[in-house]
Amino acid sequence: MWYENKVxxxxxxxxxxxxxxxxxxxxxxxxVAAVSNSGGLGSLGAGYMSSxxxxxxxxxxxxxxxxxxxxxxFIPETPDVSEDELKKANEWLQPFREKLGxxxxxxxxxxxxxxxxxxxEIIMEERVPVCSFTFDVPSKETVQxxxxxxxxxxxxxxxxxxxxxxxxxxxxxxxxxxxxAGGHRGTFxxxxxxxMIGTMALVPQTVDQVNIPVIAAGGIMDGRGVLAALILGAQxxxxxxAFVTSIESGAKEQHKEAILNSTEEQxxxxxxxxxxxxxxxxxxxxxxxxxxxxxLPKYPIQNTLTKTIRSEAAKQNRPEWMSLWCGQNPxxxxxxxxxxxxxxxxxxxxxxxKHIETRG
Amino acid sequence: MWYENKVxxxxxxxxxxxxxxxxxxxxxxxxVAAVSNSGGLGSLGAGYMSSxxxxxxxxxxxxxxxxxxxxxxFIPETPDVSEDELKKANEWLQPFREKLGxxxxxxxxxxxxxxxxxxxEIIMEERVPVCSFTFDVPSKETVQxxxxxxxxxxxxxxxxxxxxxxxxxxxxxxxxxxxxAGGHRGTFxxxxxxxMIGTMALVPQTVDQVNIPVIAAGGIMDGRGVLAALILGAQxxxxxxAFVTSIESGAKEQHKEAILNSTEEQxxxxxxxxxxxxxxxxxxxxxxxxxxxxxLPKYPIQNTLTKTIRSEAAKQNRPEWMSLWCGQNPxxxxxxxxxxxxxxxxxxxxxxxKHIETRG
Numbered sequence: 001m002w003y004e005n006k007v008x009x010x011x012x013x014x015x016x017x018x019x020x021x022x023x024x025x026x027x028x029x030x031x032v033a034a035v036s037n038s039g040g041l042g043s044l045g046a047g048y049m050s051s052x053x054x055x056x057x058x059x060x061x062x063x064x065x066x067x068x069x070x071x072x073x074f075i076p077e078t079p080d081v082s083e084d085e086l087k088k089a090n091e092w093l094q095p096f097r098e099k100l101g102x103x104x105x106x107x108x109x110x111x112x113x114x115x116x117x118x119x120x121e122i123i124m125e126e127r128v129p130v131c132s133f134t135f136d137v138p139s140k141e142t143v144q145x146x147x148x149x150x151x152x153x154x155x156x157x158x159x160x161x162x163x164x165x166x167x168x169x170x171x172x173x174x175x176x177x178x179x180x181a182g183g184h185r186g187t188f189x190x191x192x193x194x195x196m197i198g199t200m201a202l203v204p205q206t207v208d209q210v211n212i213p214v215i216a217a218g219g220i221m222d223g224r225g226v227l228a229a230l231i232l233g234a235q236x237x238x239x240x241x242a243f244v245t246s247i248e249s250g251a252k253e254q255h256k257e258a259i260l261n262s263t264e265e266q267x268x269x270x271x272x273x274x275x276x277x278x279x280x281x282x283x284x285x286x287x288x289x290x291x292x293x294x295x296l297p298k299y300p301i302q303n304t305l306t307k308t309i310r311s312e313a314a315k316q317n318r319p320e321w322m323s324l325w326c327g328q329n330p331x332x333x334x335x336x337x338x339x340x341x342x343x344x345x346x347x348x349x350x351x352x353x354k355h356i357e358t359r360g
Numbered sequence: 361m362w363y364e365n366k367v368x369x370x371x372x373x374x375x376x377x378x379x380x381x382x383x384x385x386x387x388x389x390x391x392v393a394a395v396s397n398s399g400g401l402g403s404l405g406a407g408y409m410s411s412x413x414x415x416x417x418x419x420x421x422x423x424x425x426x427x428x429x430x431x432x433x434f435i436p437e438t439p440d441v442s443e444d445e446l447k448k449a450n451e452w453l454q455p456f457r458e459k460l461g462x463x464x465x466x467x468x469x470x471x472x473x474x475x476x477x478x479x480x481e482i483i484m485e486e487r488v489p490v491c492s493f494t495f496d497v498p499s500k501e502t503v504q505x506x507x508x509x510x511x512x513x514x515x516x517x518x519x520x521x522x523x524x525x526x527x528x529x530x531x532x533x534x535x536x537x538x539x540x541a542g543g544h545r546g547t548f549x550x551x552x553x554x555x556m557i558g559t560m561a562l563v564p565q566t567v568d569q570v571n572i573p574v575i576a577a578g579g580i581m582d583g584r585g586v587l588a589a590l591i592l593g594a595q596x597x598x599x600x601x602a603f604v605t606s607i608e609s610g611a612k613e614q615h616k617e618a619i620l621n622s623t624e625e626q627x628x629x630x631x632x633x634x635x636x637x638x639x640x641x642x643x644x645x646x647x648x649x650x651x652x653x654x655x656l657p658k659y660p661i662q663n664t665l666t667k668t669i670r671s672e673a674a675k676q677n678r679p680e681w682m683s684l685w686c687g688q689n690p691x692x693x694x695x696x697x698x699x700x701x702x703x704x705x706x707x708x709x710x711x712x713x714k715h716i717e718t719r720g
Contacts, residue, residue: 001719002716002719002720005717033629045595066467101464104529122529159624159625160624160691161622161623163700177558178558179539179556179558180558180560180561190625194541194625194626195625195627197438197540197624197625197688198538198539198540198559198560198578198579198688199557199558199559199560199561199577200540200558200559200560200578200579200580200585200588200589200689201540201578201581201624201687201688201689202624202688203687204581204582204584204585204692205624205689205691205692207429208691208692209691218560218561219558219560219561220559221561221564222564224564224591224592224593225560225564225592227591228560228588228589228591228592229560229588231584231587231588231591231712232584232585232588233584263519263520263521264519264520264557264561264562264565265519265550265554265555265557266554268553268554327561328557328558328561328562329561329564331520331565331568331569332564332565352591353720356362356713356716356717357716357717357720359361359362359364360361360362360711360717
């Protein structure tokens with residue numbers, strides 16, 4: 001059958017559909033478990049979770065499913081930031097804070113790798129079946145550590161050379177993130193602009209250059225996209241936006257609504273929310289901050305600085321100041337249960353395959 | 361069979377493969393005829409041709425094939441340019457002219473629609489089977505005129521709303537140009553940045569919103585891309601870069617070499633050569649002109665200003681100052697005859713289809 005391949009075999013899942021490990025409360029244990037229970041690979045986005053939250057969420061997922069699932073981690077970045085950079089960024093953010101009535105100052109600590117190390121330990125202890133990474137390639141030591149625990153390792157790449165770097169460090173499979181993808185860019189070699197490669201071009205070129213299985217991401221929202229990606233040579237797809245609007249998703253209602261009402265030109269690339277380029281629906285925050293983009297503190301500093309703005313904006317129902325991550329195919333988004341998202345994809349692919357069999 | 365659909369039927373071709381009507385000497389009558397003789401739709405890129413060249417080339421194609429072929433026209437743009445803009449642009453171009461020993465001044469005439477009207481007459485008189493357009497939607501009158509001559513009309517769009525605008529004006533089918541595509545962007549509504557939608561996302565969203573057949577373009581270089589595009593809902597593909605490096609292509613040797621040796625990150629978007637955003641392989645000209653991008657005279661003025669630079673650079677073998685148009689999938693490029701490009705695609709699709717039939 002079309003869904004039987006090395007990825008489904010190695011991950012021990014039925015369908016080659018990975019739910020992206022989106023951070024920021026979107027990937028509730030309910031969503032992760034629903035995807036896994038429906039034959040895909042649910043993934044917990046632990047990027048912004050504390051170690052306690054990480055362990056708790058993993059345990060919750062385990063209560064809800066006995067199927068394989070993944071945890072997605074951010075490879076830590078520990079940039080320096082000057083007082084002057086911080087001061088300027090705070091000045092630019094002040095108008096939003098004022099409008100939202102935020103008075104407390106945001107404290108910025110020097111980012112460290114401590115959380116990442118704790119999360120890695122938890123993943124080993126909890127025997128999480130799959131661990132995926134983004135924002136950089138996991139080190140050979142990290143990969144080796146996970147392999148001693150029989151944990152499958154998935155990397156993320158936005159160019160062929162990044163995919164090769166992942167393969168060289170020993171990951172089992174690699175997600176290639178096309179320019180259509182919503183949320184943060186995974187680029188870690190060279191400039192992100194150069195690494196904005198469309199899925200249609202990125203998948204076949206990567207497949208031809210690496211020996212590990214490739215998982216296609218970016219612009220895939222339904223059975224047409226899934227089968228197209230498989231034909232391009234991918235052995236699975238990773239879908240984010242399609243699950244953000246699902247019933248089990250923990251995304252804010254305004255976020256879901258924005259995606260369901262968006263067209264393909266509205267999700268733009270911005271660094272304004274986090275200091276790292278990401279695709280989200282254009283709004284007042286992105287527009288107003290655009291002129292400062294190149295001078296903002298690096299990720300994760302800027303992310304910390306905008307945290308209360310984003311959460312207060314959600315509470316006060318001001319989507320114009322929220323980060324509305326979304327890929328370039330929002331017209332295909334639907335508000336369905338995760339299991340229905342997957343069963344719709346499977347029957348659509350089944351239909352297309354049947355059609356091909358009939359016509360030749 | 362997989363290649364039988366409304367597009368192949370209406371265009372009276374065997375395979376749903378359109379060779380892009382690239383301007384600038386790439387689409388020799390030999391290339392156009394070779395593609396048509398191999399079962400695809402060859403297209404003459406008449407955008408920069410004089411009316412004499414247009415008629416001559418059409419007649420030459422007719423001598424070489426009795427199969428359907430197309431002519432691609434640029435909908436004329438007639439921007440104003442100030443003396444100051446011209447002066448500045450000439451100053452920025454002067455270093456390149458000096459290095460190439462170009463002493464004569466480039467004369468810039470106010471662009472008019474006269475050539476376009478003459479080309480339309482020639483297409484009617486010569487009974488060209490297919491006429492395609494880019495840079496804007498053809499007017500209802502233009503479409504009507506062609507239909508009285510039983511000429512099939514193909515439009516170009518980079519967003520869903522542009523595809524709808526084409527449908528509303530009566531075109532028979534529409535090429536949707538994904539962000540991966542090489543050469544000039546066809547965007548005519550809104551900013552080109554917003555209209556950089558990956559093929560994987562653009563095709564299904566357009567197919568769901570228009571009733572006319574969609575032809576997918578951008579990043580498609582082989583049978584995998586062709587079948588993937590058909591599965592996304594397109595009824596044909598348009599391929600440019602894959603034919604630039606073909607034996608019959610009139611592209612300069614340095615252009616072919618550059619594509620054959622390029623990787624996916626090298627083709628970038630630049631307005632430096634023509635005043636209109638286009639994707640070409642990064643080189644010294646693009647890098648040096650980058651800081652002036654927003655102040656350049658509009659297309660086609662800037663195109664006129666850089667014309668001798670581009671042609672002298674080719675003569676003097678300085679590819680660093682040539683426009684090396686290329687899409688985001690150059691790793692898949694090959695130096696083959698156009699007929700071999702097509703027969704390789706067809707057998708690759710046949711193989712994949714057979715594989716699907718066997719596996720289900």
